[in-house]
Amino acid sequence: MSQKVLFRQLFEKESSTYTYILGCKRTKKAIIIDPVDLTVERDAKLLKELGLTLVKALNTHVHADHITGTHLLRAHFEGLQTGLGSANTAKSDEKFDDNFKIEVGDINLEVRHTPGHTNGCVTYVDHDGGAAFTGDALLIRGCGRTDFQEGCSKTLFKSVHDRIFSLPEDFKIYPAHDYKGQTSSSVHEEKQFNPRLTKSETEFVDIMENLGLAYPKMIDKALPWNLNCGVEPE
Amino acid sequence: MSQKVLFRQLFEKESSTYTYILGCKRTKKAIIIDPVDLTVERDAKLLKELGLTLVKALNTHVHADHITGTHLLRAHFEGLQTGLGSANTAKSDEKFDDNFKIEVGDINLEVRHTPGHTNGCVTYVDHDGGAAFTGDALLIRGCGRTDFQEGCSKTLFKSVHDRIFSLPEDFKIYPAHDYKGQTSSSVHEEKQFNPRLTKSETEFVDIMENLGLAYPKMIDKALPWNLNCGVEPE
Numbered sequence: 001m002s003q004k005v006l007f008r009q010l011f012e013k014e015s016s017t018y019t020y021i022l023g024c025k026r027t028k029k030a031i032i033i034d035p036v037d038l039t040v041e042r043d044a045k046l047l048k049e050l051g052l053t054l055v056k057a058l059n060t061h062v063h064a065d066h067i068t069g070t071h072l073l074r075a076h077f078e079g080l081q082t083g084l085g086s087a088n089t090a091k092s093d094e095k096f097d098d099n100f101k102i103e104v105g106d107i108n109l110e111v112r113h114t115p116g117h118t119n120g121c122v123t124y125v126d127h128d129g130g131a132a133f134t135g136d137a138l139l140i141r142g143c144g145r146t147d148f149q150e151g152c153s154k155t156l157f158k159s160v161h162d163r164i165f166s167l168p169e170d171f172k173i174y175p176a177h178d179y180k181g182q183t184s185s186s187v188h189e190e191k192q193f194n195p196r197l198t199k200s201e202t203e204f205v206d207i208m209e210n211l212g213l214a215y216p217k218m219i220d221k222a223l224p225w226n227l228n229c230g231v232e233p234e
Numbered sequence: 235m236s237q238k239v240l241f242r243q244l245f246e247k248e249s250s251t252y253t254y255i256l257g258c259k260r261t262k263k264a265i266i267i268d269p270v271d272l273t274v275e276r277d278a279k280l281l282k283e284l285g286l287t288l289v290k291a292l293n294t295h296v297h298a299d300h301i302t303g304t305h306l307l308r309a310h311f312e313g314l315q316t317g318l319g320s321a322n323t324a325k326s327d328e329k330f331d332d333n334f335k336i337e338v339g340d341i342n343l344e345v346r347h348t349p350g351h352t353n354g355c356v357t358y359v360d361h362d363g364g365a366a367f368t369g370d371a372l373l374i375r376g377c378g379r380t381d382f383q384e385g386c387s388k389t390l391f392k393s394v395h396d397r398i399f400s401l402p403e404d405f406k407i408y409p410a411h412d413y414k415g416q417t418s419s420s421v422h423e424e425k426q427f428n429p430r431l432t433k434s435e436t437e438f439v440d441i442m443e444n445l446g447l448a449y450p451k452m453i454d455k456a457l458p459w460n461l462n463c464g465v466e467p468e
């Protein structure tokens with residue numbers, strides 16, 4: 001990570017979600033990526049201890065496995081703006097078009113639309129720090145499922161190859177989840193060792209169509225809440 | 235972390251243990267700190283994918299909550315040397331005296347004896363990378379218990395203050411465990427916000443004497459195995 005940016009990775013164990021904090025050391029303004037409702041108190045406390053003011057709470061996509069913490073974080077940080085890719089119908093203060101540049105103090109993130117797991121997925125790329133926050137598009141030695149939320153395995157294959165694997169080989173990959181205790185990877189590693197995305201498009205589509213995954217536990221609650229910025233819908 | 239060193243943090247969820255891999259990019263030799271038996275296959279696979287040869291498997295102390303993976307790692311990496319602080323009676327290829335310098339390629343670690351959680355605890359300090367692997371001596375906003383394995387709260391207080399809090403403020407703290415999804419901290423943060431170690435010695439001793447913790451589940455199995463380098467005792 002860039003020397004100008006304070007970086008912290010945090011884990012929420014119910015949904016095995018990673019939340020990321022990036023804080024500008026100069027302006028003390030911060031961004032959080034993929035906060036979870038259950039760990040908002042922990043995250044808000046840490047931000048305050050670090051002397052950071054949270055100005056943006058971003059999601060990589062509308063999550064189906066947990067409720068976003070964006071709404072609850074507002075109670076801790078006045079003026080907080082929520083953000084999401086523009087291909088989403090969910091409520092959000094900001095909707096980012098493809099290639100949009102987010103600037104918060106010395107933190108710079110490029111938004112890359114990486115649909116496929118959901119139609120609205122984005123990857124936030126930190127070019128200065130050499131890192132990509134890939135959400136569920138690219139996981140460590142895996143990827144998000146493509147069988148709901150307008151998911152499409154062909155689209156995901158293209159997103160990962162064109163928009164993530166095209167980054168420099170040494171860029172770190174920070175996913176939204178890991179279920180095996182892995183905390184990060186690199187573009188190089190995933191291009192070489194991802195068991196799904198090293199395959200041809202046809203083989204990839206075939207793998208994704210035959211995962212035989214169970215219906216997601218949380219989806220019926222999480223989706224309507226997350227489409228409403230983490231607030232219970234009326 | 236130093237640009238010369240490939241660094242990876244890994245989590246084992248049964249015991250909430252962090253394992254760390256440091257790999258020299260030049261010589262491709264690697265060190266692992268606090269490996270767990272249950273995740274040896276994952277760790278060995280990752281090391282091989284990264285093109286690394288594991289030459290040292292170190293423990294910060296004789297763990298009571300999990301069985302060390304050192305012995306099982308030998309099956310994957312011939313000539314692997316195990317290491318532990320010299321104040322331990324456990325079996326180990328190397329026993330490090332206080333201030334001993336471990337060198338593996340471009341990886342340099344200083345061994346600092348930091349007893350108190352157990353009498354044999356050490357902290358491995360990476361001065362180039364600005365990081366300390368503190369085991370259970372210093373946890374994020376916490377510390378290891380001091381009621382077994384010749385633990386002593388007065389000794390722990392002195393170890394943390396003299397040997398860890400004396401490091402530069404921006405040094406990262408990588409503990410052996412975290413139970414709240416936190417992955418790292420800094421000397422600065424723990425000096426300011428650790429709820430136990432910001433107290434006076436008398437208050438600290440009082441806190442540690444009144445934790446009222448349950449008898450550790452794994453200790454009766456883990457200790458004899460770990461005293462035997464992770465092998466079932468005869």
Ligand SMILES: [Fe+2]
Binds near residue numbers: 062063064117136144
């Ligand atoms: Fe997802």
Ligand SMILES: [Fe+2]
Binds near residue numbers: 295296298299351378
């Ligand atoms: Fe311990």
